[in-house]
Amino acid sequence: xxxxxxxxxxxxxxxxxxxxxxxxxxxxxxxxxxxxxxxxxxxxxxxxxxxxxxxxxxxxxxxxxxxxxxxxxxxxxxxxxxxxxxxxxxxxxxxxxxxxxxxxxxxxxxxxxxxxxxxxxxxxxxxxxxxxxxxxxxxxxxxxxxxxxxxxxxxxxxxxxxxxxxxxxxxxxxxxxxxxxxxxxxxxxxxxxxxxxxxxxxxxxxxxxxxxxxxxxxxxxxxxxxxxxxxxxxxxxxxxxxxxxxxxxxxxxxxxxxxxxxxxxxxxxxxxxxxxxxxxxxxxxxxxxxxxxxxxxxxxxxxxxxxxxxxxxxxxxxxxxxxxxxxxxxxxxxxxxxxxxxxxxxxxxxxxxxxxxxxxxxxxxxxxxxxxxxxxxxxxxxxxx
Amino acid sequence: xxxxxxxxxxxxxxxxxxxxxxxxxxxxxxxxxxxxxxxxxxxxxxxxxxxxxxxxxxxxxxxxxxxxxxxxxxxxxxxxxxxxxxxxxxxxxxxxxxxxxxxxxxxxxxxxxxxxxxxxxxxxxxxxxxxxxxxxxxxxxxxxxxxxxxxxxxxxxxxxxxxxxxxxxxxxxxxxxxxxxxxxxxxxxxxxxxxxxxxxxxxxxxxxxxxxxxxxxxxxxxxxxxxxxxxxxxxxxxxxxxxxxxxxxxxxxxxxxxxxxxxxxxxxxxxxxxxxxxxxxxxxxxxxxxxxxxxxxxxxxxxxxxxxxxxxxxxxxxxxxxxxxxxxxxxx
Numbered sequence: 001x002x003x004x005x006x007x008x009x010x011x012x013x014x015x016x017x018x019x020x021x022x023x024x025x026x027x028x029x030x031x032x033x034x035x036x037x038x039x040x041x042x043x044x045x046x047x048x049x050x051x052x053x054x055x056x057x058x059x060x061x062x063x064x065x066x067x068x069x070x071x072x073x074x075x076x077x078x079x080x081x082x083x084x085x086x087x088x089x090x091x092x093x094x095x096x097x098x099x100x101x102x103x104x105x106x107x108x109x110x111x112x113x114x115x116x117x118x119x120x121x122x123x124x125x126x127x128x129x130x131x132x133x134x135x136x137x138x139x140x141x142x143x144x145x146x147x148x149x150x151x152x153x154x155x156x157x158x159x160x161x162x163x164x165x166x167x168x169x170x171x172x173x174x175x176x177x178x179x180x181x182x183x184x185x186x187x188x189x190x191x192x193x194x195x196x197x198x199x200x201x202x203x204x205x206x207x208x209x210x211x212x213x214x215x216x217x218x219x220x221x222x223x224x225x226x227x228x229x230x231x232x233x234x235x236x237x238x239x240x241x242x243x244x245x246x247x248x249x250x251x252x253x254x255x256x257x258x259x260x261x262x263x264x265x266x267x268x269x270x271x272x273x274x275x276x277x278x279x280x281x282x283x284x285x286x287x288x289x290x291x292x293x294x295x296x297x298x299x300x301x302x303x304x305x306x307x308x309x310x311x312x313x314x315x316x317x318x319x320x321x322x323x324x325x326x327x328x329x330x331x332x333x334x335x336x337x338x339x340x341x342x343x344x345x346x347x348x349x350x351x352x353x354x355x356x357x358x359x360x361x362x363x364x365x366x367x368x369x370x371x372x373x374x375x376x377x378x379x380x381x382x383x384x385x
Numbered sequence: 386x387x388x389x390x391x392x393x394x395x396x397x398x399x400x401x402x403x404x405x406x407x408x409x410x411x412x413x414x415x416x417x418x419x420x421x422x423x424x425x426x427x428x429x430x431x432x433x434x435x436x437x438x439x440x441x442x443x444x445x446x447x448x449x450x451x452x453x454x455x456x457x458x459x460x461x462x463x464x465x466x467x468x469x470x471x472x473x474x475x476x477x478x479x480x481x482x483x484x485x486x487x488x489x490x491x492x493x494x495x496x497x498x499x500x501x502x503x504x505x506x507x508x509x510x511x512x513x514x515x516x517x518x519x520x521x522x523x524x525x526x527x528x529x530x531x532x533x534x535x536x537x538x539x540x541x542x543x544x545x546x547x548x549x550x551x552x553x554x555x556x557x558x559x560x561x562x563x564x565x566x567x568x569x570x571x572x573x574x575x576x577x578x579x580x581x582x583x584x585x586x587x588x589x590x591x592x593x594x595x596x597x598x599x600x601x602x603x604x605x606x607x608x609x610x611x612x613x614x615x616x617x618x619x620x621x622x623x624x625x626x627x628x629x630x631x632x633x634x635x636x637x638x639x640x641x642x643x644x645x646x647x648x649x650x651x652x653x654x655x656x657x658x659x660x661x662x663x664x665x666x667x668x669x670x671x672x673x674x675x676x677x678x679x680x681x682x683x684x685x686x687x688x689x690x691x692x693x694x695x696x697x698x699x700x701x702x703x704x705x706x707x708x709x710x711x712x713x714x715x716x717x
Contacts, residue, residue: 020472024441027434031516052446097515097632100433102467 001310001380005317008373012318014129015372016365018122023100023361025049025121030107030114033092036150039142040064042086046121046142053124055140063157066142070124072379074135080378081139081169081339082123082371083155083330084116085146094355103362108355111174115346115359117142119172119368126368134379136167143330151294155330159337168307168378169341170371171330174359175352177367178320181327181343182308184335186263186298188270192217192277193253194241195287208284210252211241216284217254220276224269230262234269255293261326263298296328299335306382307340307374314373318366340383344371391579391620395528395535398627399520402527405447411530418451420504421522424494426458428512429467435510435517436471442519449523454502455512456481456494464512476501482702488692491586492606496694499595500703507595511586515632525589528624535624537590537614541582542631559584565645566608569652573661574612576620583611584648587628594618596697597712604644605651605691612655639674643687646672650691 015022029049034042043066050068051058057069066086069079088109090096098107098114107114120140127138144154159166173179194210194217218236226232234256241252258273260266274290281288301308303324315322327343334341346367349359402408412419421439425432436453443449455468455475469475479487481497495509506529508522521540528535562584570577577583584607598613600606614622636644656662670690676683696712697703704711 020437020441020445024438027438028518095515098434099430100437100471101429102433102463102470 001313001377001382004373004376005313008314008317008369011130011369011372012365015126015368018125018129019361019365021125022118022122022364022368023105026105026110026114026118026359027098027100029117029121030098030110031096033090033094033096034087035089035091036087036145036148038092039086039144043142043144046086046117049121050124050140053121054128055124061158062161063144063154065144065154065158067158068120068140070127070134070138070140072134072136072138077136077379078165078167079137079139080134080167080375081141081334081341082120082172082375083141083143083169083334084120084172085113085330086117086142086144086154087146087150088112089147089353090355104349104358104360106356106358108357110357110359111347111349111352112357113172113174115174115364116172119346119371122368126372130372132372132376134375136379138375146330149293152296152330152333155333159333159339166334166339168383169330169334169339170374170378171334171341171343172371173329173343173345175347175349176323176345177347177363177370178315178323179327179343179345180308180311180315180322180324181329181331182301182303182305182311182324182335182341183261183326184296184299184328184332185259185261185326186266186296187257187259187328188266188295189255189257189293190270190273191253191255191289191291191293192273193289193291194251195289196248196250197287198250207248208286209248210286211249213280213284213286213288214239214241214252214254217276217280220280221256221273224272226269227265230260230265232258232260232262232265232269234258234273259326261298261300266295266298296332297336299332301335301340301342305340306385307342307378310377310382311342311344311374314370314377317373318370320366320370340378342374344374346371388579391623395621395624396581396627397524397528397624399524399527399629402523402531402626403520405443405449405523408523408527408530409447409449412449415530417505417530418503419449419506419508419526420498420502421450421453421508421510422495422498422502423453423455423468423473423510423512424458424491424498425455425460425464425468425512426489426491427460427462427464429460429462429464431515431517432464432468432512433471435512435514436468436473438517438519439522440472443522449526450508451504452502454498456498456501458489458491458494474501482700488602488694490602490606491604492600493602493694495606496600496602496697499592499697500700500706505592506589507592508589509587516630521587521628521631522589524626524628525587528626529589529591532624534621536594536618536622537610538588538624538626539580539583539611540585540587540628540631541580541625542585542628561641561645561648565648566652569649573656574615577611577615579620580611580623580625582625583607585631587631590614594622596703599696600694601647601651602692602694603689604647608648608651609655609693612652616659642674643672643689647689647691650689654691
């Protein structure tokens with residue numbers, strides 16, 4: 001390990017020499033719209049591109065996650081997964097044409113997660129340029145239906161149906177360079193909607209207002225006592241409702257996320273909120289709906305796990321300072337299946353989730369070297385005990 | 386010309402040429418070199434992407450292009466610096482053949498590109514394409530390499546316009562084509578109406594065709610090129626390729642008016658030279674347009690001179706450089 005750690009900084013320049021291929025891959029895949037549940041075109045592009053780049057096998061699983069394999073030298077070794085999510089929150093009619101300027105690439109979804117996908121698409125070229133051969137097969141996965149209502153369905157299906165052991169995994173996210181995620185919080189994401197009938201129902205002396213009803217829901221949620229341990233919180237993230245200034249709101253909706261490092265606590269808070277919603281439904285005689293959008297279980301790779309320790313060494317060898325925070329995403333599904341995995345960020349940027357998202361080009365080369373370093377660490381057997 | 390024959394044999398979809406290995410083999414078999422020229426004026430937002438994609442796909446991965454050359458009209462933004470940093474050979478138009486009086490315009494850049502580039506085939510692609518893809522180059526090169534008759538290939542596409550509000554309009558563009566050039570071709574050269582988008586800014590041609598025709602310095606270049614090639618070599622040398630979609634900046638009606646003015650002037654000059662009409666009055670160099678300013682109509686006039694560069698083969702420096710016998714101006 002010490003030997004390749006020593007050589008790692010030298011790989012940055014070699015990766016940079018492939019800048020035209022890497023940037024082209026980021027731009028071309030990012031320009032194919034892929035709203036969650038409509039990733040088909042991007043899936044085809046992913047497979048075409050990797051097949052053209054010389055990957056040994058390109059196919060989809062039964063759920064249409066695109067998968068590409070770079071064959072290793074030892075068929076007895078389980079594969080290493082490198083995964084990046086395919087979908088974006090942007091509709092197909094949003095302008096997906098990217099702008100490349102000196103030092104940055106701009107456009108909808110570039111950080112989340114065109115750059116991650118671009119790195120996967122460039123992997124055969126990068127490994128060839130670095131003259132790297134792995135013992136394990138490298139399985140490049142573009143997971144579909146990941147974000148929001150996708151609820152990580154793609155990666156859940158892939159790992160559920162993958163028959164053989166997996167040696168370890170690297171989840172690639174666009175930003176921020178320096179992140180080293182190895183734990184995931186338990187999480188339930190829900191939507192509460194209130195609907196008030198437009199007809200003059202007899203039971204209402206005063207017509208209720210859907211916005212004020214949700215206001216009451218929020219007030220009651222805020223009264224829930226949350227423990228310091230296990231660490232837990234409720235994030236009120238989205239709210240919408242009403243029609244115009246002078247008319248009572250007939251409809252409103254609220255999006256929230258319950259997070260905790262204990263699944264039990266997440267479930268308990270979830271039940272509390274469900275009770276609040278039911279109570280308000282009866283008290284105010286309004287239609288209320290409480291819907292779960294997505295959920296993940298809490299899982300953790302201890303900070304002293306060899307994969308985490310090696311990842312820290314790799315990052316330090318590249319002068320990167322690891323920042324570890326809980327993360328959702330594909331990581332939680334790998335960890336919940338007892339597959340050692342970490343999430344790494346490729347570069348820096350801003351407006352992460354906006355159409356005006358921008359990524360910096362220069363730090364990306366270090367970000368890629370870091371991913372290669374962690375793949376090499378897994379290939380050296382650190383996760384094999 | 387038989388119209389169906391042209392559609393069947395000279396009209397293509399870019400996907401017919403997506404086997405790039407086959408194109409590279411054809412290029413090597415014929416012993417040809419290919420240059421890509423990007424004419425620019427303040428294109429810092431789009432130039433890097435064009436260069437990167439073309440370089441990655443058609444130089445690094447498949448050696449179809451031998452060089453990428455940017456000819457700049459004097460951008461005041463960072464176009465030249467960015468283009469150079471991403472690996473293109475960048476030239477200021479004024480500094481090429483500096484002893485000639487300088488002009489500004491796309492046609493001027495394309496004309497001077499012949500002097501600078503080395504390729505047997507030159508591909509011209511506008512530098513303002515937001516959805517640039519390497520198909521824009523290989524699609525145009527394909528007919529030149531895989532047929533024996535086609536010497537000049539022209540792009541056509543569905544052209545959505547970026548509205549600037551982050552969403553795309555389903556269709557649009559091509560107004561000058563449909564309102565100006567198509568009616569004129571229909572009146573005088575019905576064969577040329579087979580060219581679906583005669584004003585498209587993307588085309589590729591063999592050098593030995595380009596060097597023998599004059600180049601208007603401005604907007605008239607596409608029109609004159611088609612008319613001159615048609616007159617000298619006929620319809621058989623034309624190919625056209627569907628490049629799918631092209632997203633570009635929208636131009637306001639006034640800018641299109643100026644473009645139309647220049648195109649019509651070029652057209653009239655050509656058909657008069659061919660003896661098809663006799664214009665018995667002076668043709669002016671000024672277009673008059675109106676604007677409302679402070680609730681008053683304001684007259685705006687723009688001077689648009691129709692200067693043309695002679696065929697490059699008449700320029701001694703060019704003939705020296707490419708070791709060819711100079712050709713005299715036959716129109717004198």
